[in-house]
Amino acid sequence: MQKCIICESFLNKSIANLGNLPPSNLYLRSVFDGWVSHPLQVGICSCCGLVQLVEPMSLEIIEPKVNWIKYEEPEDHLDTLAHRLIELLNLSPNSRIAGLTYKDETLLERFKVKGCKDYVSIDPRSDLGISKTCFGLETVQEKINPAQMDFVARNRGKFDVVIGRHILEHARDPNVFVEGCKALLKPNGFLILEVPDNEKVLAHGDHCFVWEEHCSYFTPLTLRRFALRHNFEVLDLQIYPQSFEDLLVVILQNADKHKYCKLGLESTAIDQFVAFSNAFDRNKKRLQTKLRNLIAQDKKLIMVGSGHLAIKFINMHDLQSYFSYIIDDNQLKHRRILPKSNLEIKPSVALLSETNAILFLSLSPASQKSFLQKHKEQIDGLEIYSIFNIPHGI
Numbered sequence: 001m002q003k004c005i006i007c008e009s010f011l012n013k014s015i016a017n018l019g020n021l022p023p024s025n026l027y028l029r030s031v032f033d034g035w036v037s038h039p040l041q042v043g044i045c046s047c048c049g050l051v052q053l054v055e056p057m058s059l060e061i062i063e064p065k066v067n068w069i070k071y072e073e074p075e076d077h078l079d080t081l082a083h084r085l086i087e088l089l090n091l092s093p094n095s096r097i098a099g100l101t102y103k104d105e106t107l108l109e110r111f112k113v114k115g116c117k118d119y120v121s122i123d124p125r126s127d128l129g130i131s132k133t134c135f136g137l138e139t140v141q142e143k144i145n146p147a148q149m150d151f152v153a154r155n156r157g158k159f160d161v162v163i164g165r166h167i168l169e170h171a172r173d174p175n176v177f178v179e180g181c182k183a184l185l186k187p188n189g190f191l192i193l194e195v196p197d198n199e200k201v202l203a204h205g206d207h208c209f210v211w212e213e214h215c216s217y218f219t220p221l222t223l224r225r226f227a228l229r230h231n232f233e234v235l236d237l238q239i240y241p242q243s244f245e246d247l248l249v250v251i252l253q254n255a256d257k258h259k260y261c262k263l264g265l266e267s268t269a270i271d272q273f274v275a276f277s278n279a280f281d282r283n284k285k286r287l288q289t290k291l292r293n294l295i296a297q298d299k300k301l302i303m304v305g306s307g308h309l310a311i312k313f314i315n316m317h318d319l320q321s322y323f324s325y326i327i328d329d330n331q332l333k334h335r336r337i338l339p340k341s342n343l344e345i346k347p348s349v350a351l352l353s354e355t356n357a358i359l360f361l362s363l364s365p366a367s368q369k370s371f372l373q374k375h376k377e378q379i380d381g382l383e384i385y386s387i388f389n390i391p392h393g394i
């Protein structure tokens with residue numbers, strides 16, 4: 001039986017097997033290019049309740065093969081968050097602040113506007129010693145460990161505040177990762193972590209949110225439990241609502257003494273995961289039947305967006321034979337082929353010649369809004385569905 005990546009207890013025997021799948025960051029130049037696949041499985045710890053990947057793909061497989069893939073995170077809440085941090089932590093122009101990755105830069109800039117100018121963004125090359133041309137968070141997360149962060153602290157000094165937005169969930173070993181963050185903090189310093197809240201994903205059975213790059217799928221309970229395990233005091237835990245996954249932000253203080261706090265795992269968390277796991281085969285059959293019926297009505301099915309959600313949705317449900325192609329306005333992706341599905345990525349101008357098409361939207365809320373506005377005339381008269389079960393207005 002597999003053990004939990006945080007508490008080493010056994011995982012519950014109900015494991016969701018989502019298929020033998022290639023990584024979602026592979027954009028091939030030809031259908032003859034080679035690729036490898038790996039079983040995508042997710043389980044839940046019987047003790048701490050963390051939903052997590054079972055035997056994740058190797059770092060070698062998920063390392064990006066191109067240097068133009070970037071993940072954009074929601075930012076609507078950042079003004080509110082910056083204000084909250086300055087007030088709650090009593091930050092001043094003398095406060096030293098560090099951001100762990102490029103994803104933290106937009107929050108750091110907001111501190112500057114408020115007069116807190118003593119901030120740094122940890123540099124992947126000079127601070128973390130990464131020399132590769134193509135790398136992503138899979139490489140960065142491995143460097144956030146006590147030894148490497150001690151090195152950074154010796155060069156840059158320690159910090160009052162360390163920020164890590166959307167990286168903890170990528171950590172192969174979350175315990176090592178968070179102890180690495182601690183090595184950068186002054187005594188009583190503050191660690192700010194932001195992760196997706198997976199409550200809605202689990203409740204609505206949106207399996208396509210599971211992918212090889214996220215090892216952990218936190219909820220408010222499991223994130224709080226994880227922080228307490230590492231001797232942090234949880235000063236604040238906020239949920240910032242979003243259309244799909246909400247955002248969880250915790251403000252943690254490096255505590256001197258261990259404050260034992262027992263948080264009981266509600267059996268509903270295990271029940272919810274078992275239902276999520278059991279729903280996969282049912283959802284897959286339902287989707288295949290639905291799409292087969294649409295094809296029988298002479299409809300042409302087109303996926304909008306070629307990010308990991310679309311790729312996982314098609315591949316894990318075996319829907320490749322029903323889709324004609326994928327639309328994405330990122331020029332770097334045009335004419336590229338997706339592994340397993342062999343679907344080609346085309347610019348949205350391709351929609352001009354479509355009259356009997358159905359669009360399946362896989363975009364983030366912000367991209368979806370801008371796509372619908374920008375292509376209003378092209379998509380006028382076409383049927384539009386969302387690939388997500390979470391209700392959000394499409």
Ligand SMILES: [Zn+2]
Pocket residue numbers: 004005006007008009045046047048049050
């Ligand atoms: Zn556990």
